Amino acid sequence: xxxxxxxxxxxxxxxxxxxxxxxxxxxxxxxxxxxxxxxxxxxxxxxxxxxxxxxxxxxxxxxxxxxxxxxxxxxxxxxxxxxxxxxxxxxxxxxxxxxxxxxxxxxxxxxxxxxxxxxxxxxxxxxxxxxxxxxxxxxxxxxxxxxxxxxxxxxxxxxxxxxxxxxxxxxxxxxxxxxxxxxxxxxxxxxx
Amino acid sequence: xxxxxxxxxxxxxxxxxxxxxxxxxxxxxxxxxxxxxxxxxxxxxxxxxxxxxxxxxxxxxxxxxxxxxxxxxxxxxxxxxxxxxxxxxxxxxxxxxxxxxxxxxxxxxxxxxxxxxxxxxxxxxxxxxxxxxxxxxxxxxxxxxxxxxxxxxxxxxxxxxxxxxxxxxxxxxxxxxxxxxxxxxxxxxxxxxxxxxxxxxxxxxxxxxxxxxxxxxxxxxxxxxxxxxxxxxxxxxxxxxxxxxxxxxxxxxxxxxxxxxxxxxxxxxxxxxxxxxxxx
Numbered sequence: 001x002x003x004x005x006x007x008x009x010x011x012x013x014x015x016x017x018x019x020x021x022x023x024x025x026x027x028x029x030x031x032x033x034x035x036x037x038x039x040x041x042x043x044x045x046x047x048x049x050x051x052x053x054x055x056x057x058x059x060x061x062x063x064x065x066x067x068x069x070x071x072x073x074x075x076x077x078x079x080x081x082x083x084x085x086x087x088x089x090x091x092x093x094x095x096x097x098x099x100x101x102x103x104x105x106x107x108x109x110x111x112x113x114x115x116x117x118x119x120x121x122x123x124x125x126x127x128x129x130x131x132x133x134x135x136x137x138x139x140x141x142x143x144x145x146x147x148x149x150x151x152x153x154x155x156x157x158x159x160x161x162x163x164x165x166x167x168x169x170x171x172x173x174x175x176x177x178x179x180x181x182x183x184x185x186x187x188x189x190x191x192x
Numbered sequence: 193x194x195x196x197x198x199x200x201x202x203x204x205x206x207x208x209x210x211x212x213x214x215x216x217x218x219x220x221x222x223x224x225x226x227x228x229x230x231x232x233x234x235x236x237x238x239x240x241x242x243x244x245x246x247x248x249x250x251x252x253x254x255x256x257x258x259x260x261x262x263x264x265x266x267x268x269x270x271x272x273x274x275x276x277x278x279x280x281x282x283x284x285x286x287x288x289x290x291x292x293x294x295x296x297x298x299x300x301x302x303x304x305x306x307x308x309x310x311x312x313x314x315x316x317x318x319x320x321x322x323x324x325x326x327x328x329x330x331x332x333x334x335x336x337x338x339x340x341x342x343x344x345x346x347x348x349x350x351x352x353x354x355x356x357x358x359x360x361x362x363x364x365x366x367x368x369x370x371x372x373x374x375x376x377x378x379x380x381x382x383x384x385x386x387x388x389x390x391x392x393x394x395x396x397x398x399x400x401x402x403x404x405x406x407x408x409x410x411x412x413x414x415x416x417x418x419x420x421x422x423x424x425x426x427x428x429x430x431x432x433x434x435x436x437x438x439x440x441x442x443x444x445x446x447x448x449x450x451x452x453x454x455x456x457x458x459x460x461x462x463x464x465x466x467x468x469x470x471x472x
Contacts, residue, residue: 105373127375178434183427
């Protein structure tokens with residue numbers, strides 16, 4: 001496919017600022033897998049004045065809770081989960097240096113504002129393509145919270161992991177612009 | 193009275209959990225492949241190709257199609273001439289789920305309490321719906337349900353005066369609001385009538401119907417087709433990145449209701465929409 005941008009982690013804010021909604025990219029390097037329960041722990045730790053279990057500066061979080069690996073395999077199925085559930089926790093992480101998120105689905109206005117203010121990018125991976133995406137993960141280790149099982153913090157190394165820029169650091173959003181070209185039925189918003 | 197030992201039930205549920213999670217049903221595969229031919233969005237076509245490739249890898253490697261291997265929803269049709277022996281029917285089903293998820297390398301996604309949220313570690317309990325039917329057979333359907341799409345579902349108690357237009361507006365509103373979240377192309381299960389919980393259960397059961405089979409009632413079939421056309425005009429498209437194929441089917445089930453009510457439930461399901469069944 002043409003025009004695929006190659007990205008390596010850590011992802012600096014200079015690189016982030018160059019990415020535009022709609023860009024296709026392939027990510028290689030370390031990404032951290034964290035979802036609901038791990039995010040809740042992050043914020044609790046910060047509230048208690050503790051350090052996060054990893055240095056979040058210029059890092060990418062992948063919202064995923066993978067399936068267990070079969071013997072001899074690196075990881076089981078590992079596609080993105082719905083990012084919106086992490087919205088309540090995300091602005092604070094962006095403020096601390098998080099520059100990239102990989103997930104699927106809509107984000108809140110607060111998250112987009114933080115992305116614009118500090119410089120972060122939201123990537124979409126194809127939801128429900130967990131078997132396919134697992135092949136781009138070349139190593140997996142638990143980094144913290146092993147007791148959370150599928151929700152533990154994991155350190156993954158990915159190679160050519162395919163994503164599309166959904167929301168860029170200027171707040172442009174592919175979900176809206178992508179829809180515009182194809183929408184011919186409009187829903188009236190009602191109360192309740 | 194035909195006797196069925198619980199061990200047989202456990203064994204079958206274990207297999208069905210794996211089958212449902214590894215093998216994309218043929219009707220869905222056909223709908224995705226057909227979608228590739230008609231999708232106007234280039235990104236949409238690329239996403240659909242990835243989904244087909246993903247399903248092939250999953251079947252070949254005996255790997256979950258999606259890492260959200262769901263909460264196990266199990267439908268049982270128990271013939272009234274069957275005597276279940278050797279233990280508890282529900283415990284047998286849960287034991288099958290436990291083994292299926294452990295031995296099948298499937299993710300355990302169930303927490304023991306909505307507030308404490310401690311993972312039960314074995315994906316139990318299952319959500320079990322049991323109907324007593326005529327005959328001496330036992331039919332088991334395992335339908336693992338992921339929550340990316342479950343979270344986009346809802347029930348609304350409409351007024352009879354809202355009529356069919358009100359029902360259509362609610363369904364469209366739910367799909368519109370869900371946008372990219374439930375992993376489109378989706379299947380829209382709809383239950384209309386009954387009581388609040390009956391409508392919800394009808395919507396869930398509607399998801400068990402293949403996407404290429406319409407309701408046998410002419411009026412409902414037309415409603416399904418009309419709604420599918422409207423939904424595929426919303427522009428959400430594969431993975432929500434814009435395109436035509438937002439839904440593969442709208443499956444509607446109806447039931448008599450009260451003079452004062454028009455309950456409607458919408459159960460949105462992702463492009464995986466799993467279910468596997470067996471008859472003992």
